Amino acid sequence: MRQEHGSPDSELRYRRVAAELREAIIAGEYATGAKLPPEGTLAERYGVSRGTIRHALAVLRSDGLVTSRRGTPRTVLGGPRAQSFSELLSFTNWARSIGETPGGRLDRVVRRPAEPFEAGQLGLEPGAEVYLVLRLRTLSGEPVMVERSLYPARVGALVAELPPDVVSHTEALVTHGVLFTDADHTIDLAWADSDDARLLECPPGQVLLRERRRTTDPAGVPVEWSEDRYLPGTIAFTVHNSVATSTLGRRHRPGTATPGA
Template identity: 35%
Template sequence: MRVSIASEQTYRQLADALHRGVYAPGDRLPAERTLATRYGVSRETLRNALNRLADEHLLESVVGSGWFVAPEVVGEPPSVLQTFSEMARARGLRPTAHVLVCRVRAAKLAEADQLRVPPGSEVLELVRLRGMERTPICLDETVLPLDLAAPLLDADLEDTSLYEQLESLCDVRIHRSTYSVRAEVADAELAGQLNVPVGWPVLVGEEVGYSDTGRPVLVGATRYRGDAYKFQADLFRPL
């Protein structure tokens, strides 16, 4: 009976800490030994409380790495092309973006084919780390033809929507996107950027974005934390 009471009290204390934001989404909790000492309970009692919070999808256990606060999971509505910023705002969260790379270079052959420009044409390469509140969610890499995207070179692209900047500064509106999703694991560099362990599952969304005139205006690859993104689509069979 005492164990049950202790487990319930520990569960409530941990749940209260999570709801008060003591640990942010994606944060790693202190070691079990440390938590058990802090709450004055045995490791077994603590683990019962942690498992209960995991069953409620508030915590996640990663073998060899410990316990993590479950991140905010984002996803696109079926058949709707929605920006990262729109997904965040729809959930009442503040979208963030930190520019890691913004440079002009020559288009690679595959990029030139996708953008329908001559190989070697000048393109703008933009790499940004996107997040929601304090939680890093994805690494966003985008390539655009420089003749369309030149105004972005002088723009402040921190904490902004690229789609919105394209429309306001370049008079380019993304109308549709061809999109594919594949899985990979995070290497050391990506793991550090997304604040996850090396080998963490990552979902890679690759797209070609088209303007309302049908011209391809960007190619991109977005690497999402596998625990923070889901992709939805309506699929139809022909009549």
């Protein structure tokens, strides 16, 4: 095993190993309560020294992902639930796929004219009628996300007629012939507004993970513009890309994440 201590990139090595182990935990490769392989096994797997592995595990320990017992295999304490963008799943179907019980509480449905940005996302004329649906979403009874879904009138009218205790609006809409087949996602941060604070029982202004999503039907017609705000630590998103093909992108948008955004 090569000596790494004191080398210029030793810190990069242990941080790289920590990042790869963190991704494995988030993706469910190591379940909560599972034992990580021994230090020697990890060192061989990643091609680094045992000292580098110990540094990487210390990072995971400080993040609360593994136990801190040195000399024995570390135990995974758990991580945020992960959802992959490789599949287009509703919140309900995703929750069921990981063994959680999805839930929701309808807060309100508002019919109003679309704002210019909203009209653009839904391919509507400025001022066209839309339906805004605000819901709290839960995993096994635990509040995790506030869902703001904006629908064109033809879809929103169907949602407005659904019973308030319907868990999955997506499943209900499919039975009416509304299909969700493609989506563009944007992930950033937002600060909790009064609705978020009330529904998630968090302080106003708390930083939340925000996913904005524009979903279209098989013909490419927009059927939903959604903004979901998650409590930190409750969920993680995973993306797979390759040199052959990738839809993962980065965009610098200074000043867009503002309080109440």
